[in-house]
Amino acid sequence: MTAVKENSTIQENKQYALEQCPVTYVMEKIGGYWKPIILYHLSSGAKRYSEVKRAIPAITEKVLIQQLKQLQTDNLLIREAKPVVPPHVTYKLSQSGERLMPVIAAMATWAINEQESDLSKFEE
């Protein structure tokens, strides 16, 4: 498990900024490159670990499990393990994670629009 240190400026930012800036709160939970991508792929329903891996081939197993754990810790998704061999583990969105879907959906919408209008580069 990767240790989390609590002494950077970002950490200090948490203390006061959460009341000041709601976006800061979001960045604590889904900041970073992979987390929104993982959440996006779980938006269509629960997936096994290996299914998530296949959905995002570029992610390494170490980083995937690391991000999944952090998302669990932040109560954005739920891990369910069946005690069988070979292991059967699924990940699904928690209620909190489900409530994030408007954010992910807004991202997807923006991305699709931008990629279209990427032709007209010198807007404004």
Add this chain to the structure above:
Amino acid sequence: MTAVKENSTIQENKQYALEQCPVTYVMEKIGGYWKPIILYHLSSGAKRYSEVKRAIPAITEKVLIQQLKQLQTDNLLIREAKPVVPPHVTYKLSQSGERLMPVIAAMATWAINEQESDLSKFEE
């Protein structure tokens, strides 16, 4: 200017994933901790460099200017400098940046709801 290297797995991910996963496209542009926070503070209108700094006290000047430059490069905001002394520089959202506001707004909404329901931690 911070150089950008193009050889990580994340970079490879860009090649194919942009067509597969729209969220990846978004993460290229606003991934990281500070960018959405900066965009949030510019959503209420153009601000001078020093105003942005005051709005986000925890960010260092180096990181702020670095993120502002990257956001410019990605055409999310526009820098306007008046050739006066002392300098007068404002930053504002581009049209592309404006179109991102639904994402930022969705984040803010989620954050506010979550902080309220943070009391009931063991949901589901």
Add this chain to the structure above:
DNA sequence: ACAAGTACTTACCCTTTAGTATGTATTATG
């Protein structure tokens, strides 16, 4: 006996991002 499959773990290293501290140009002001 051995390979395969699942869901990981561990060790090590490299890149990116962030933080600290100091410096710069220009002009107005005391």
Add this chain to the structure above:
DNA sequence: CATAATACATACTAAAGGGTAAGTACTTGT
């Protein structure tokens, strides 16, 4: 002549995140 103010730049360091490679446990299939 020194100081202040703005919007940076630069050098160095530290922390976080990400990448590579290999290993583990357990059982089923060959």
